[in-house]
Amino acid sequence: MSVDQQSVPLPGQLVLPGMPAEAEPGTLPGLSTTPAAAPSDDAELAAVATALTVLDPEGSHIADAIRRAFDMLLDGQHTGRYRWDQLHKTEKTHAGTLVEINIQRALKLADGAALDYSIAGTDVDCKFSHKLGGWMIPPEGVGRLLLLVQGSDDEGTWSAGLLRATEDLLRPAGNRDLKRALNDEGRTAVLWLHARAPLTENALLRMSQRAVASVFAPPSGQQRVNELFRQALGMRVSRTVVATVAMQDDYMKRVRDGGGARGQLRGEGIVIFGDYAGDQALAVALGLPRPGPGEFVSARLTRLGDGAAGLLRADARFIRLDGADWALASSGDPVEAAPALPR
Numbered sequence: 001m002s003v004d005q006q007s008v009p010l011p012g013q014l015v016l017p018g019m020p021a022e023a024e025p026g027t028l029p030g031l032s033t034t035p036a037a038a039p040s041d042d043a044e045l046a047a048v049a050t051a052l053t054v055l056d057p058e059g060s061h062i063a064d065a066i067r068r069a070f071d072m073l074l075d076g077q078h079t080g081r082y083r084w085d086q087l088h089k090t091e092k093t094h095a096g097t098l099v100e101i102n103i104q105r106a107l108k109l110a111d112g113a114a115l116d117y118s119i120a121g122t123d124v125d126c127k128f129s130h131k132l133g134g135w136m137i138p139p140e141g142v143g144r145l146l147l148l149v150q151g152s153d154d155e156g157t158w159s160a161g162l163l164r165a166t167e168d169l170l171r172p173a174g175n176r177d178l179k180r181a182l183n184d185e186g187r188t189a190v191l192w193l194h195a196r197a198p199l200t201e202n203a204l205l206r207m208s209q210r211a212v213a214s215v216f217a218p219p220s221g222q223q224r225v226n227e228l229f230r231q232a233l234g235m236r237v238s239r240t241v242v243a244t245v246a247m248q249d250d251y252m253k254r255v256r257d258g259g260g261a262r263g264q265l266r267g268e269g270i271v272i273f274g275d276y277a278g279d280q281a282l283a284v285a286l287g288l289p290r291p292g293p294g295e296f297v298s299a300r301l302t303r304l305g306d307g308a309a310g311l312l313r314a315d316a317r318f319i320r321l322d323g324a325d326w327a328l329a330s331s332g333d334p335v336e337a338a339p340a341l342p343r
Contacts (some may be wrong), residue, residue: 042164045145045191047120049162052147052193055107059160059194065102066151066158067200072098076244077251080216082204084130084153096128099149115144124162132196133187136179137165148190151199156206158199161190200292203228203237204244221246225254226261229272229298234328239294255296257340269300269329269338278342286328287317301338302329 056062073091074081081087087095100116103109103126112123126147127135135148146165151158163169169186182190204212211231218224224245228237243251255272257263262272273279273291280290283297291297304318304325316327322339 044120044122045162045164048122048124048145049191049193051120052107052162059197061106062103062149062160062194063158063197063199065106066099066149069095069098069102070151070153071240074244076240077247077249080244080247082202082241082244092130095130096126099128099151100126103147103149114140117147132159133182136175136177136181137170138177138179141165142167142170153199153202153205155196156199156201157196159192159195159197161192161195163190200238201236203232203235203241206235207231215245221248221251222254222260222264225251226264229261229265229270229296230268233270233298233300234288235297236289236291237296237298242296262341265298266340267337269302269335270298271301271338271341273297273299273341276343282319282341285317285319288328300329300333300335301326302333303336 070084073087073095074083076082084092104111104117109117109119112118112125115123115125117124117126122145124145124147125141126149127137127141128149128151129135130150130152132150132152134150135146137146142165144165146163147160148163149158149160163182163186165182165186169182169189170180171183173180204215207215215224215227215231218227224247225242228242228245239252242255245251246254248254254260255262255274265272273283273288274296275291275293283299284290286299288297288299304316304327318325318327320326321341324339326338
């Protein structure tokens, strides 16, 4: 039986390599992330939009809050989970609360009198949906200002916008909790602060099923971390991903020199760039992604010689380490031990 034909394990299973992703329904009709103008007759909405833009102009704080909420739910260090569809239904329901709390902490927002936040003197309710356009508005949200937040690890994007949930923007029929979805007009009326912005990458979701299965196959945490950096060459790998693969309290020890992946993989020509300034500069010089805070990027290197092979690669990006020039290795380059990165 092929991997794609296997039955889907129960959510919450400890190690789930190679699971096929659930089919995601398309974006709801009528939804547009084209920036809309704030209603000229809604001074409160305009003031809240201005305040949020001042607090988080690039959206990095909200993006980090969504990432933290996902990581808290998955709890990869203790469960080995790394995908949304591995969560229990009750955990998915709890996602909105975690996103709301993390955004409040990230932006240092005050509690609202009746709703989640007080922003620019106005009560604002935070609503989260994993799917763009999937927000459900409770009766107490009608007529109120909403901060609509969406994030998808599968797509690697997130969005946030503002809307006053008036009756004409809601569907008439609700669920048994009397919550209602936005209608077509409501979905196009959202004032987007950030639309489909990039979410911090989850490397395990960007790897092939075969590669993920290879990462989780070894019995020890150190062996799994080593395989992670072999399989994720050229990709940003976060500490959370390392923790998910290692499933150990001392997971960062599995990356370092002195017995960790950095030392063990050097003989295979693989170096692991971290968030040190020097590492970042070397990674960029090779054309690799720049590792951000708490991130790593692995690469296999090959030495550029003075002979014919070196001349053929003369136009390659390279860095100088231990008195030699090193470039990214191709599949045809022989394996040779890489030098230690300067510290």
